[in-house]
Amino acid sequence: MRSLPRLALIAVTLVASSQPLRAAEDSASDEKMLRAIYTAALTSSPAYENLRELTAKFPGRLAGAKNLEGAVRWSEAALKTAGADRTELQPVMVPHWERGAKESVLMHLATLRGLTTPLSALALGGSVPTPAGGLRAPVVELHSLDALKTADVKGKIVFFNRPMNPLHVSTGLAYGEAGDQRNQGPGEAGKHGAVGALVRSLTLAQDDTPHTGNTTYPPDGPRIPAAALSTLAADRLSAALKADPALTVEMNIHSQWFADALSHNVIGELRGSEFPGKIIVVGGHLDSWDIAPGAHDDGAGCIQSIEVLRLLKVVGYQPRHTLRAVLFTSEENSRNGATAYSTAVKAKNEIHVLALETDNGGFQPKGFNLGNPAGNAHLLAARWKPLFEPYGVYNFQLGTGGADVGPLLAHGATVAGLTPDSQRYFDLHHTTRDSIDQVNPRELQLGAAALAALVYLVDKHGL
C-alpha cells in the first residue's frame, strides 16, 4: 500500500463509509459474539415461557378479536421487559370477520338411502355465510382454477382437490403452488356460476384436521360460501363422487362481517449509537387464525423478534443502527399491518438497512432468504456461512423476506426471512393443533439466536 496515491486512499474511504471493508471484519470477535448470543439463547431464555403465556392467554388472535388487542398490550409489555428503549403502538384499521357458530359440511349420498356423513371442515377466513337453512347442491371436483373454463359448475359446489406436491422438499414451495385454490378458487368459481366452494386443506398430512386460511373474492363477482376440508375428508368426498356422482353436499356457515376495527402494530426499539436514523427491523405477525392458538404461526416469530432485542442487550452489544422489533397486525387476512408500516416508512422517509421476518414456524433454523434491489443480498450474506455453520445454519438463498417485510424492498431495504426446517409446519398451519406442545424450546431459541446473529452482523459490518 506504500505506493498508493492519496486520491486512491480517499476513494477507499468513501467506499468504506457506504459499505464497510470486508477485510475489516474480525471473524474472531464475530465468532465470540455469536457464541455469546447462542449461549444466552440456549441457557437463560424466557422465549418458550413467553410463547406459552401468549398462546395460553391470547389464542385466536384474529383481526378484530379482543384477544389480538390483548396480545398487543401483552407484547408491548414484553418488549419493555426485554429492554426496549422505546415502544410504540402503531394504529392500523383491520378487517373484522367472525366465524360465528361452528360450521358444518355434510355429504348426502344419492344412493344407500341417502346416507349422510359429516366431513371435517372449517369455513375459509373471509367466507360469506350460507343462506339461512344452509346450502345444498351437487358437487364438481376440479384440480385447478383453469378447469373452471370448461367444467359446468352452474348451481353446483366446486370442490378444489389438487393436493400439495409431496416431491418438493420445501413444503413452503408446495404450499405456494397449491394456494390458488384457497386464495382465489371460491371467488373464481362464483364468477362461473358455482354456489359454494370446498377446498382440500393445504397440508401434506393425511389426517382429519381441517386447515383454514384466507380467501379473497374479486370485486366484480358474486361471493359464494367456502370451506376447507381435511385431507381425509377430501379423499372421502372424492371417492364417494366416483361411486355416486349424484351425491349432494350441504354446507352451513354462519360467518359475519363487521365494520373495520382498530388494531396496532407493536414496535419496540433499541436506539442506535452511531446511526439512530437508520433502522434494522426484525419482525413477525401477532395475529393468528380464530381457531388456532397460533404458536408456530406466528407466535413463535413474535417471541423470537422480542427475544432478538433481549439477546443483544444481554450480551452487552451496543447497536450502531436502531434495532426495531415489529409485531405486525392482520397478516392473515389483510396485510394491513405491513401496508401501514411501509406507508409510514415512506411518509417519514425512514432508511431501513435490513428488514428481517420470521414467519415460517419456530422449527430448527437452517438458513435465510434475502433480497435487495441489486439482487445479491444472499450472496453477500453467504460470506458469514462459516460463522453460522456450527449452529446448523448453512443455507443463504435469494428471496423476498416474507409477507410483512416484503413491501420494504421497494423502499430500498434489504429484506430477509428466517428459513426453519419446513417438514412439520404445514401439519399444523391454520389449525387448532398449532399449539405450544408442538414447539420445541431449543428450536425456538436457536431461531431467535440465528436472527440475533444476522442482525448483529449486518449492524456491525453492513451487508
Added chain:
Amino acid sequence: MRSLPRLALIAVTLVASSQPLRAAEDSASDEKMLRAIYTAALTSSPAYENLRELTAKFPGRLAGAKNLEGAVRWSEAALKTAGADRTELQPVMVPHWERGAKESVLMHLATLRGLTTPLSALALGGSVPTPAGGLRAPVVELHSLDALKTADVKGKIVFFNRPMNPLHVSTGLAYGEAGDQRNQGPGEAGKHGAVGALVRSLTLAQDDTPHTGNTTYPPDGPRIPAAALSTLAADRLSAALKADPALTVEMNIHSQWFADALSHNVIGELRGSEFPGKIIVVGGHLDSWDIAPGAHDDGAGCIQSIEVLRLLKVVGYQPRHTLRAVLFTSEENSRNGATAYSTAVKAKNEIHVLALETDNGGFQPKGFNLGNPAGNAHLLAARWKPLFEPYGVYNFQLGTGGADVGPLLAHGATVAGLTPDSQRYFDLHHTTRDSIDQVNPRELQLGAAALAALVYLVDKHGL
C-alpha cells in the same frame, strides 16, 4: 491418451478396480437416480404405516421380551415384502433383564413432619432390585464420577445431577458427555460404599418424564440399585437437599435377571450383480427399552433400513454389490447383536464395502458421519454434496457410524451413520413418549431416501 504407454494404462486400470475413477461419475444420471429414489420415498412409501404397525404390535422390544422376537418375525416378513432375495435370522444370545412391578422413588423430608413426595423415576436397565421392603438412605448430590473420590458416600444414595450441556447444538454430543453418570455412575458409586444411585435423566427437556437406559456394574464391585429421575424431579430433589440435607430417599426396584435368551439379528439381502461377495450394509436396531414403543429409537432406523431395499428395487436399480439390511438385536443393553454380526463377518472373511447405520431418530436428515481406516471417508463422500443439497442433506463429518456398525471398521469397512436433526431426539429417548405420534412421516421418508441415495452412490462409484 493416444501417446500414453501401455504400462500406464494398466496402472490406471488397477487403480480403477479398487477405487473407481472419479471422472467416470455421471452426475446427470446420479441426479436422476436420486430424484427417482426421493420420488418413491415421498409418494408411495409404506414406511410410516410399517412403523405404526411395528410399534403398535411390538412395543417394549427389550432383549429377552416376547415382543422382540415377535418383531424379529414381523421384520423378516417386511423384508420379504420389500423385495429381499434372501432373508436370514442370525441367532444371538442376549441378556434378559426385567423391570418387574413399577418402581418407586420417594423423598422423605427430615423437616415438615417427614413430608413424603414421590419423585418421577424409572429403574435403569440392568439395575439390581432393592432389598425386600425397599432401600432408604440419606442422599449425596454429585456432579461427576470424579467427585466420588472425595465425597463421603458410604451408606448413602448417590445422586448424579450434572445436566446435559445445553450449549452444544448437537444434543448427541451433550448426551455423550453426560452419559458416564448413567453408564458407570452407579457401579462406581457402589465401589465407594454407596447403597443406591439416582441419576438425572439424560435429556435437555425440563419435564416430568424419566428416561431409562443401561447401566453397567464393574465385575469387581458391589451392585447397587439405580434409577433415573425426571429432570423436574432431579431439580426438586436438589432444591430439597439444599433446604433439608438430612432428608432421606426410599427406593423400591423390583427388577430381575434371568438366564440369557435366544434372539436374532434379522438380515435381508438384494444380491449383487457384479460383486455378490462384497457387501453394503444398512441397519438399525430392533430392540427398544421395555417401557418404550421405540418409534424413534430405533423402530425408525429398522423401517428405514427395510425401506432402502424397497426403494432401490422400486426404482429398478440393479446393485453391483450385495445390499444387506441388518436389524441388530440387543443394542440397548449388550450390543450382542453387533458383536455376533461382526464376529460372523470375520469368521466368513466377508468383505464389507460400507456399513451404514441409522440410530439417531427418524427426524429430518441433514448429513452423514463417516469413518474408514484411512480417516478420509467423510472427505471422499463430500464430493456428493451437490447431489444431496437439494434434499437438505449437506453435512459430511468424520465419525464411526454408530454402536452397531462401529465394530466393522476393524474389518476394513467404511462405516457411516445418518445424522438427522437432533433437537427433539432426547426429549423422547428411552421414555414412554417415544411413540409413533412423535414421528413425522416425511422426515422418516426423507431419512430413508438419504440412506438409499448414499448406498446407491457407494454401490455404483465406490467411495
